[in-house]
Amino acid sequence: MRRGSDIDQEALAKAANPARIRKAPENFLGAGEIAAISGGRRDFLRGAFAAAAALGASAAMAQEAKDAPKGDEMILKPQPWATTLGQPVAATPYGLPSKYEGGLIRRQSPGLTQVAGASVSFMPLQGMFGIITPSGLHFERHHQGWYDIDPNKHRFMINGSGPEFLKKQKVYTLDDLMRLPPVSRMHFIECGANTGMEWGNVAVPTVQYTHGMISCSEYTGVPLRTLLEDCGVDWKKAKFVLAEGGDGSAMTRTIPIELVASGEVIVAYGMNGEMLRPENGYPLRLVVPGVQGVSWVKWLRRIEVGDKPWATKDEAVHYIDLMPNGQHRQYTSIHEAKSVITSPSGGQTLLDKGFYNVTGLAWSGRGKIKRVDVSFDGGMNWVEATLQTPVLSKCLTRFNVAWNWDGKQAILQSRATDETGYVQPGYRMLREVRGSRSIYHNNAIQSWKVVESGDVGNVQVL
Amino acid sequence: MFRFSKPALAQVAFLAAALAAASPARALDDFGLGRAATPDELKAWDIDVRPDFAGLPKGSGSVSDGETIWEGKCAACHGTFGESNKVFMPLIGGVTKDDVKTGHVASLMRPDFPGRTTFMKVATVSTIFDYIRRAMPWNAPKSLSNDQVYAVLAYLLNLSEIVPDDFVLNEETIKDVQKMMPNRNGMTYDHAMWPSTAFSGKPEKPDTQAKACMKNCKDKVEVASTLPDYALPSHGNIADQNRLVGQVRGQTTGPSAAEAAGKKHPVAELAEASGCLACHAVDTKLVGPSYADVAQKYKGQDVAAKLAKKIREGGEGVWGDVAMPPMADIKDDDIKKLVAWILEGAPSK
Numbered sequence: 001m002r003r004g005s006d007i008d009q010e011a012l013a014k015a016a017n018p019a020r021i022r023k024a025p026e027n028f029l030g031a032g033e034i035a036a037i038s039g040g041r042r043d044f045l046r047g048a049f050a051a052a053a054a055l056g057a058s059a060a061m062a063q064e065a066k067d068a069p070k071g072d073e074m075i076l077k078p079q080p081w082a083t084t085l086g087q088p089v090a091a092t093p094y095g096l097p098s099k100y101e102g103g104l105i106r107r108q109s110p111g112l113t114q115v116a117g118a119s120v121s122f123m124p125l126q127g128m129f130g131i132i133t134p135s136g137l138h139f140e141r142h143h144q145g146w147y148d149i150d151p152n153k154h155r156f157m158i159n160g161s162g163p164e165f166l167k168k169q170k171v172y173t174l175d176d177l178m179r180l181p182p183v184s185r186m187h188f189i190e191c192g193a194n195t196g197m198e199w200g201n202v203a204v205p206t207v208q209y210t211h212g213m214i215s216c217s218e219y220t221g222v223p224l225r226t227l228l229e230d231c232g233v234d235w236k237k238a239k240f241v242l243a244e245g246g247d248g249s250a251m252t253r254t255i256p257i258e259l260v261a262s263g264e265v266i267v268a269y270g271m272n273g274e275m276l277r278p279e280n281g282y283p284l285r286l287v288v289p290g291v292q293g294v295s296w297v298k299w300l301r302r303i304e305v306g307d308k309p310w311a312t313k314d315e316a317v318h319y320i321d322l323m324p325n326g327q328h329r330q331y332t333s334i335h336e337a338k339s340v341i342t343s344p345s346g347g348q349t350l351l352d353k354g355f356y357n358v359t360g361l362a363w364s365g366r367g368k369i370k371r372v373d374v375s376f377d378g379g380m381n382w383v384e385a386t387l388q389t390p391v392l393s394k395c396l397t398r399f400n401v402a403w404n405w406d407g408k409q410a411i412l413q414s415r416a417t418d419e420t421g422y423v424q425p426g427y428r429m430l431r432e433v434r435g436s437r438s439i440y441h442n443n444a445i446q447s448w449k450v451v452e453s454g455d456v457g458n459v460q461v462l
Numbered sequence: 463m464f465r466f467s468k469p470a471l472a473q474v475a476f477l478a479a480a481l482a483a484a485s486p487a488r489a490l491d492d493f494g495l496g497r498a499a500t501p502d503e504l505k506a507w508d509i510d511v512r513p514d515f516a517g518l519p520k521g522s523g524s525v526s527d528g529e530t531i532w533e534g535k536c537a538a539c540h541g542t543f544g545e546s547n548k549v550f551m552p553l554i555g556g557v558t559k560d561d562v563k564t565g566h567v568a569s570l571m572r573p574d575f576p577g578r579t580t581f582m583k584v585a586t587v588s589t590i591f592d593y594i595r596r597a598m599p600w601n602a603p604k605s606l607s608n609d610q611v612y613a614v615l616a617y618l619l620n621l622s623e624i625v626p627d628d629f630v631l632n633e634e635t636i637k638d639v640q641k642m643m644p645n646r647n648g649m650t651y652d653h654a655m656w657p658s659t660a661f662s663g664k665p666e667k668p669d670t671q672a673k674a675c676m677k678n679c680k681d682k683v684e685v686a687s688t689l690p691d692y693a694l695p696s697h698g699n700i701a702d703q704n705r706l707v708g709q710v711r712g713q714t715t716g717p718s719a720a721e722a723a724g725k726k727h728p729v730a731e732l733a734e735a736s737g738c739l740a741c742h743a744v745d746t747k748l749v750g751p752s753y754a755d756v757a758q759k760y761k762g763q764d765v766a767a768k769l770a771k772k773i774r775e776g777g778e779g780v781w782g783d784v785a786m787p788p789m790a791d792i793k794d795d796d797i798k799k800l801v802a803w804i805l806e807g808a809p810s811k
Contacts, residue, residue, distance in 0.1 A: 103702050103712070110696060114549045115748060117740050118600070126712075127705045144603060145740075157499055159508055161516060169499045176495040201687040205697050205715070230493060239660055242510060248603040250596040252510060256658035291657060302507055309660075311513045311586045313593035320583065320649070326571035328583060328648055332655040336668060346689075347700035348710040356709055365657075373674060378683030382676045411683065415674065423672035427686070433669045437573065441655065449685070455713055460687040 097134075103127075106137055109197070109209050117145040120191070122212030125342045130388070131361070131396040132186070133215035135272050140279050141191055141213065141293060144248035149299060151275075151283035154246065156267070158231050161306030167232025174269065174283055180222045183266060185289070188363045188396045190214040190335050192292035192319050195442040202458045206347035210446065210458065211340045214363075216396040219287045220270025223263045228305065235261060239307040243286045246301035252312040253295040254331070255288060257305075264289050264394075267300065289394040290365030291333045292440075294319055324435035335365035337424050338443035339372055339399070339416035350454035353407040358385075362397045364418035369397040371417045376403065378411035378447065378461045379426065385414070410450040411461060428462040511592040515637065518588070522632035523613025525620040531610055532617050535599045538784040539749055544621050547577070549748055550600075554621045556582040561644035562624055570648065581622045585649045587640050591615055601741070601749060601784065612636075729803035730810050736792050738800065744808045751781040753808035760805060769801045770794075 069076050097104075106121040113119040123139040140146075151174045160166040191213035197203040204210055224241070238257045245251035259265050266287040269275060276282040281298025288295045294314050309315070309331065320328040339362035344350055362369045368391055373382040385399035399414070416424045427444045447461040488494065511517040533542065540546050544554035556569045556579050567582045569575040584590060595611045597603045606614065616631035624642050625631070631639070640646065654666035694700075695716040702719045704712030733739055741749035760769070774797060776788035792800070803809070 100706050103704055107703065115740060118550070124703065126703070144597065144600060157503065157507055159499060159504055169504060170496040171499045171503065172496040179495055180493060202689045205689055205694055206700060206703065208703065209697060230496065244510070248597065250603065256656065256660050258658040304508065304510065308512055308514065310510055311589050313589055316586055316589040317580050317584050322570065322578070326566065326648070327650045329653045329655070330649040330651060331661070332653055334655045334657050336655070344710050347713050347715070348704060349713050350710055373676070380679055380683060382679070417674055422668055423674050425670040425672040429670050429672055435573070458689045459685050462684040462686045
């Protein structure tokens with residue numbers, strides 16, 4: 001390791017990191033500097049540093065500079081956080097992210113909806129690590145606004161469409177449900193309309209808006225199977241269940257009994273170690289692994305057991321997929337294998353040439369992710385990415401792949417394969433079957449184009 | 463998981479039998495939690511209606527009754543003829559007399575047809591009845607009587623030219639309506655995205671069969687679509703939406719959030735924080751009137767106290783019958799500021 005006295009000017013320049021286009025941590029960049037960067041002058045700060053050194057070279061200053069310790073001021077100069085007393089415990093009884101992380105919040109897509117009570121907010125995938133979504137950043141979709149319901153006033157009912165389906169029709173309180181044997185499982189939840197704005201063409205600039213209607217959490221609750229058995233369900237006669245919400249929209253969706261019988265469907269009260277957040281259905285929501293978010297009914301108040309599907313509004317007017325022949329596919333529910341590179345991604349800028357960890361997420365509603373391939377040339381050639389553990393069924397899987405950027409144009413893509421052998425399709429293949437008007441279930445390969453300036457943009461590649 | 467040798471298992475079984483004989487303990491899956499639902503509770507919550515009309519309540523409503531209810535409670539969001547796309551997607555339009563005969567809406571086959579209305583899509587009339595009953599009006603769900611639901615649905619069916627002007631919808635005539643629904647033959651279950659075999663009886667094959675090619679996978683890389691430069695600022699300043707450290711930064715695509723916030727009128731922020739903008743916009747009518755319209759209406763009048771009272775206590779009838787809910791949680795001072803700002807034309811800066 002070299003010591004301060006050995007450091008030459010070039011090494012000092014590297015230590016101060018002048019090639020980076022933003023001065024950390026203030027993130028301040030003047031108009032002139034922005035112009036310089038957008039003009040492609042990626043080395044402008046290095047030049048500015050050298051010019052400043054040359055200007056200051058009067059004899060006295062030179063002597064002074066020679067005697068002064070050389071190196072990074074952040075190391076040489078004692079900083080306030082190292083020389084003064086910090087804050088006490090419990091200063092924020094419920095901890096919050098650093099004030100420097102304020103950019104990574106859920107956001108609406110302007111113009112997508114007219115009223116915020118029936119709208120969507122998107123999760124900031126561009127800055128997330130690992131697979132778990134912090135609960136405060138979980139994407140939102142409400143139909144008639146959200147409520148923070150007093151858990152002691154919430155009731156959960158199980159009834160039958162006729163007397164043949166259940167021996168007992170019952171009402172449970174949260175006290176009842178939280179005494180029953182629980183399970184905790186990690187699963188992704190994705191809105192059926194995620195990436196829906198991009199069916200026909202590129203429409204939005206960043207991965208937050210192209211893919212941000214997805215989140216992944218550890219859920220805790222009681223398997224719905226346990227509760228139906230507690231009500232004496234007749235598994236032979238029961239074919240479907242209806243899940244109903246307790247909010248103004250009283251959201252309803254039909255769910256096949258096979259999923260319930262498998263034990264996968266959970267009546268959940270917990271999320272990431274605490275109770276569900278109000279925006280995510282506090283105090284009770286349904287968890288339907290692998291199936292689109294609209295079936296994960298929030299503020300869950302009722303399950304009805306029957307033998308026919310219900311064709312509710314959100315399975316007969318919305319969440320139906322229009323095909324080129326004018327037919328709508330009804331009851332499309334499973335999310336087929338999909339993946340996206342989250343960094344570098346649309347709207348971002350690479351700092352400089354050299355090494356990058358290209359990272360992203362893959363998921364499948366049919367089970368585990370088996371492999372993810374990444375292309376840097378728009379899908380001509382591919383390399384296999386490393387899957388980060390854990391790799392769980394119907395859960396987000398993080399992938400990473402090393403990349404040395406040579407400063408030239410590149411088009412980054414990722415392609416997921418799940419354990420059933422299903423391979424994520426490209427836009428050409430998907431549109432040949434489904435056209436470009438089906439709104440829902442767009443799982444096409446996403447492309448990010450990197451240009452010489454380091455800017456990354458959203459493009460579609462056939 | 464514990465593993466027992468066979469003799470040990472036998473011992474455990476013997477012990478368990480002995481214990482069971484000694485004290486009649488409950489089985490561990492007999493939780494004894496929850497209680498029976500009462501008939502009235504079931505009636506209150508079990509309101510779903512299936513396509514075969516299981517669950518449909520008795521009642522009736524005429525087209526003309528529906529029109530009256532519509533104008534008071536529905537038109538503010540959906541438009542007088544259900545055609546509006548200002549707040550929600552249009553309900554009515556795109557359907558022809560011919561579709562009523564064929565049962566498949568022809569405009570769905572036209573890629574150039576702009577938008578899709580509810581009546582172009584829906585195959586089952588039960589869906590609309592069920593939805594209006596459980597979720598409408600948007601800001602007062604479950605407030606309509608069954609007869610009112612029948613009447614509103616009759617009006618919508620009339621607007622779609624499915625039933626005549628003198629039609630009365632009830633639990634019997636709705637069955638005839640089903641046979642005339644313009645897109646009743648427009649749904650297919652032929653896909654692999656339903657997580658069971660309940661519809662087709664067999665597992666379906668996914669509709670794409672991509673291969674994981676690794677080398678020289680195509681002739682050329684064709685970029686079919688790129689975000690136009692003018693669309694970059696549409697989602698604000700992307701630099702503000704990324705981390706300040708790491709391997710990348712966000713591109714500067716507009717004024718920073720700090721700059722933008724500095725310029726915003728403080729009462730505009732107050733209006734946003736107080737939830738006013740959920741139903742009102744500055745220059746567009748949403749659920750409630752636009753602030754520009756309010757300022758225009760009361761121009762030159764001394765109405766500050768009157769409007770403050772309206773915000774505090776709610777009201778209806780001035781701008782149509784959609785009620786403004788009372789705003790109990792806003793401070794008096796803030797209400798004064800809001801009123802002054804609205805009467806000033808709700809400036810953004």
